[in-house]
Amino acid sequence: MIRLEKRPQASQAFSWAAPLLAVIATMFFGGLLFAVLGKDPITSIMTIFWEPLFGDFAFYYRPQLLIKGAPLVLIAIGLSLGFKAGIWNIGAEGQYIMGAIFGAATGLAFYPTESFLIFPLMVLSGALGGLLWAMIPAILKVKFGTNEILVSLMLVYVAEQFLASMALGLLKNPEGFGFPGSRNLQQYASAHNAELIAGSGMHWGVVAALIAVIFAYVLLARHQLGFAIRVTGEAPRAAKFSGVNPTRLVLFCMGMSGLLAGLAGMFEVAGPAGQITIDFNVGYGFTAIIVAFLGRLHPIGILLAGCLMALTYIGGDIAQSQLGLPAAAIQVFQGMLLFYLLAFDLFTNYRLRVGRTEVA
């Protein structure tokens, strides 16, 4: 007879082993999935995980790792603060879009003036865009007790429609021959989020992501607000007694995650993407949820998980072009990762006991 027994204390070791096990299980079952699709599983997995880092064209793919990883880490860090406290902002995709629109609109408003002030201004308005969008579910939650999960998610669809209307209307490139989409910010020096070191993939978004990791680490480990976040998540009643103000906490966590998602969107639109288009958003806001969990809601873990997830994006692209692996297969692969993580997490709080149940 095998049964589950609750551990007196959550296992630290297993808490860190679970993501690794999840990655291994995903590689195995992902390989099976690829085999079912008629691709050689070993080659596919190698293409996804090895090729971008050490393959023949790694010099091209490695910078991509930073470009794809930065928005994921930036968004996931913000989400993790809320998730830790049981505040579920799952509308990061919408906040990312709004950040991009606000940032790009600010930059385009100054076109064609050149000034070193424009880019910082765009950063500020990008952050503001995300922040404002996240404040809608936050304020509704604290004022009316509205479920923040549903509201933040509904706002993703609203933001997507808003993006479409901007790309076709207000922000459309007047010299774009009627094609939808804004001017390309890459061709506007003051607004371009260029690589800091040419060919490295390092742009301001990467810097911001690293700062966010450090900021979150210090906040959680050293600051009273970080304590409030952790204690609210682990023991809400104890949090009440220790004088945590839940309203402030909701506003802070939602606001912070919106702000960071907005920044991610702004850096993306001013750099790698270049312009506001109808399909500008590619789901970073949702993948970041997986990143946050895979990183155990811990800043360093999120940094690693973000790199890994960026790797699956790039490797997925390579596998798509070289092996003809469908794009959706990578999405499934990423989804699987979260499944296995959640399943293996059981052993963080419980252990298996083999043998007969004793009568207490």
Place this chain on the structure above:
Amino acid sequence: MDLSAINPLLFVAGFLVAATPLIFAALGELVVEKSGVLNLGVEGMMIIGAICGFATAVETGSPLLGFAAAAVGGAALSLLFAFLTQITLANQVASGLALTLFGLGFSALLGQSYVGVKPPRLAEVNFGPLHDIPVLGPILFSHDIILYLGFAMVVAVWAMLKFTRAGLILRAVGESHDAAHALGYKVVRIRTLAIMFGGACAGLGGAYISLIRVPQWTEGMTAGVGWIALALVVFASWKPWRLLLGAYLFGGITQLQLNLQGAGVAIPVEYLAMSPYIITILVLVVLSADKSAAPASLGRNFHASS
């Protein structure tokens, strides 16, 4: 702008069709939540149902077999959620999100070769002379069997929850799983069954979108209907009749917004397309004050040791 282009009869008949996916998905989720489980994976199960139903209907030529496959597909995906939350005791919010993310990807993978294919049509139920009644005929008696099934299921779930022993047990598990466990009810088993019912319903709702409402397959075609269904359960304060009312309200808004787009109203299409989501938020705000109707154990995991 030409509002007279909107035919009121077609409009009403159309919003009954628009409401049906919501009725299925929300009704399934209502039963799941009554058992004390919060499954945020409705969107994922719907889209899996949409493609399973679509693919089966195209391959076999039978829309009804398609709907059956959709129910099976939705229930199969929900088993993953049941495994995560009932066996491995994972966080329900995270597991539900995982289900949605996985479902969206997996459906896109399954549906690759079905883009642009036309599914077989499900015939209208033949009501004979009833169909020819002016006004009522085209509105009420010119639909497919699944639409009526949706209505019948609302009645069945209402009766089940209110009058039967099974309904009482389900509610007991949702209100206090510890008490239900102490009385000897198998909490995990009952919840797993409820989750599977929810999955099957969501699958049916998804297939209704891909086979009848649209009818074609595109990636991510459920476009948030699953999430609106979740909001609808809150809106209905976990009561089947209010759920029906809510679904018609949302179906009406969706249909009106589409009709207004067609009629060429001065409001840009994008802003009209936002309206169902914004109205969902507004409704949630108005109704959030009263949480007393929510099952007391909603979202809490159960393990016999605790």
